[in-house]
Amino acid sequence: MTGTPSDPGLRFEILGDVRALRGPEEVDLGPAKQRAVLAVLLLNAGRPVPTHQIVDAVWGDEPPENGSNVVQKYVAGLRRVLEPDRSPRTPGELIALAHGGYVLRVDAGALDADRFQSGLAQATAERKAGQLAEAADTLRRALQLWQGEALAGLSGPAFDSARTRLTEARATAWEKWADIELARGNHTGLMPDLVRLVEQFPLREGLRAQLMIALHQGGRQAEALAAFRDARAYFLEEFGVEPGERMQETHRRILRGEPFYSEPVDPWADSDDIPAPRASPENARPAAAVAPPGGYVQQYVPPDVTEVVPDHRPAPGLAQYPVGAAPWAPTPAPPAYAPPRKRFPVGEVILAALLPIVICSFGSWIYFVYAGIRRQEQRQFFVALGYAGLFMVAVVIAAANPSPVDSPDLTSTEWIAFTMFAAIAIGAAVHGAVLASHPGDSPRSHTLRDQARQFATFDPERARILGIGRPDLMRAFDDGGLVDVNHVPGNELARLPGISSEQAHRIVIDRLNHGPYARPEDLVVRGVLPMRAVNRLSSKLICLPARQHGTPPGGWSSTYPSAHYG
The missing domain is CATH 1.25.40.10 (Tetratricopeptide repeat domain)
Incomplete structure (x- = not known):
């Protein structure tokens, strides 16, 4: 059995849950973040991974204050469980500290x-x-x-x-x-x-x-x-x-x-996986006449064959049809109309504004919990926690010096507490209404983006025809707000949160001078945007490749480069 240099019985799995196994037994990898650090190293097995890259992958937009120290702690934890026989003061063989960062050494066959x-x-x-x-x-x-x-x-x-x-x-x-x-x-x-x-x-x-x-x-x-x-x-x-x-x-x-x-x-049989040109019906011979004895004649192009090479290329500008088949037409451009505009969420705005007032600031946190779940934004949970904390502070202040039951007057602390209740209710109402009026990301938007990305990976040519990642065009469907950094104009790039007009202009100039981007991370590699900005926008960025000439629009072709996205 193959494995790591330090333990030939150790193997790793990422095609499912991230796991490490020693023989038949699973290794306890510790906390979820420590498991995520191991996943980053496994995805880059044999290559040094800089600490900042691990931090960006594991924590995204909310990195810890001492990211390098936290990564070092988790790497030490992984070394303890993956190399239990190693002396604490000796350098790790499995996870080594190289000049460019941490490198995980995995032998061939140790990773599924x-x-x-x-x-x-x-x-x-x-x-x-x-x-x-x-x-x-x-x-x-x-x-x-x-x-x-x-x-x-x-x-x-x-x-x-x-x-x-x-x-x-x-x-x-x-x-x-x-x-x-x-x-x-x-x-x-x-x-x-x-x-x-x-x-x-x-x-x-x-x-x-x-x-x-x-x-x-x-x-x-x-x-x-x-x-x-x-x-x-x-x-x-x-x-x-x-x-x-x-x-x-x-x-x-x-x-x-x-x-x-x-x-x-x-x-x-062909060494290049390209079948012989298909003969026209009038010139076709029986299969038995051209196949060797006991041979197999394939009449269907397999998945990894992208086109049938004709004997004679037609003149430029003429339609190319499969011989013996009905002519096909290039995929037409999408209808010239935009998807319906999103309606203003009147009901949600009213609910978010009235909820804290109706229940006297007690429920000031409720809408923000809902927004955090719906938008999948962790910061909304912190906002909800903040409003709940302020409410509890006001309750404590009111209880510190209560007025007598039969007294019609309130104490000074009660006045302060009730003022806080009113301020919390009004503040949460305004804040919630503003938040509700900007729907932002939703599960549906995430689903639409995932579908559009899969389609773009599958057929980039038709993705370009349909305008995926082009909010500046009139399109027939909603792609969930994707932005194609290779084709969208600079003014649309400047609309993205965290990208200034100067940075948008820099992106346009860079792609003109150095060619299109293969993936969003190239914006960082080329020095156009900082890593944090790309991580923040990665769910909305896509990089459609330039059109490949010589392939019918809308046709099946695995020769297209895949569409890359974050």
Whole structure:
């Protein structure tokens, strides 16, 4: 068993809960923040991680006053539990202090994410070698390493970004496995898995296309066409776009009754994973005439193949259609209208203003607790605690020198207390009304941003056409307030909280001189914005890549760079 330099029986897991195991026993990693520090080091295993980067990842906008000392304390705690036999005064072998920060030394195979990636690489080699059964088995074993959502229980831009990358790799592995099983003729046994995977990864058109093929190959053409209609309704409702060219082509071939796979040769015989050009119907020869004896003829482009290379490129400006298929039209631009404006939350403003007054300042904290839960803003809980504390202070003052029961006059302390009650009620009413009139982030906005980001990762070209991250454009749907720093004009950047007009101008000039940003963190790397500002805005920033020429708009293409975001 492989492991760390200091303990060959120690291994780590991040494809689920963050855990460390020594043999069959789980290691107690201590407090939640200490576990989060280990997660940051595991995500950068073998590379020095500066202390400030650990602080930003674990604490985000609310770092501790002595961040470096707190990180040092948690690293010491990790060393104690992960290297129990190490002398307290000797330097750590597992977590070492390097010039650039702390580095976690993990041997190959000791981290489940590394084993997962190794399994994908091995399956790709086996697939190219024609070992389909072995490749499918390797992929299943790699996918069994997942115990749930990656980095479960950890929140923050750094963990969210890593979780998205790992989840995309997982979905890609499922697509590759499903394609191999379809190539092997296992369409019947594959259907339940594909139904589950489509529900789990609704934006992966490859999985939806594979479900259609499995149903079609199983003689269930009507259900295959119904799966396309369901997918089309989903993409139109969520994003206002038609399914991509891959699903459109699969749909056309099912309507024509064409088979997708023939028996039996290695579908990835070509070393570059690019199938031979598809011949036109009039020039096509029977498969038996071109396939070697006992060979396999693939008639379907697998998930990691991005386009069919024609024998002759059409002249520039002419439409390019799949040979023998009905012409397809580029995805049209979205309708020229903006999403409906958000209504002013009159009811919520009235409730927030009246609540502290109606119940005599006792409930001055209630609305802020609600706002903190709804907006997922921790500072609102501190505001609520402050109002509750002021109320208790006023109660203590009133009780310090109470007037006699039969006396019509109030004591001076009671007057002070009642003045405080009134001030708390009025202050909480005004504060709550102002807060309610600016809805800010909500769970729905978070969901919309997550959906838009997934769509942009899946198909950046159509994301640009739809105006994701472009609040300056008229668009047909709400992306939850994303801002694409590579394409949005400077005046929109200056609207973001914490970004001045000068900084917005600097961003625009920098991207013109040095090219687009690959991820929001590049704003810090290039010295345009401080880390704290990027962390504060990371939930709303996205970096869509420049358009890749030569690919039909709206078409399926895994050659697009992924959309990066915080």
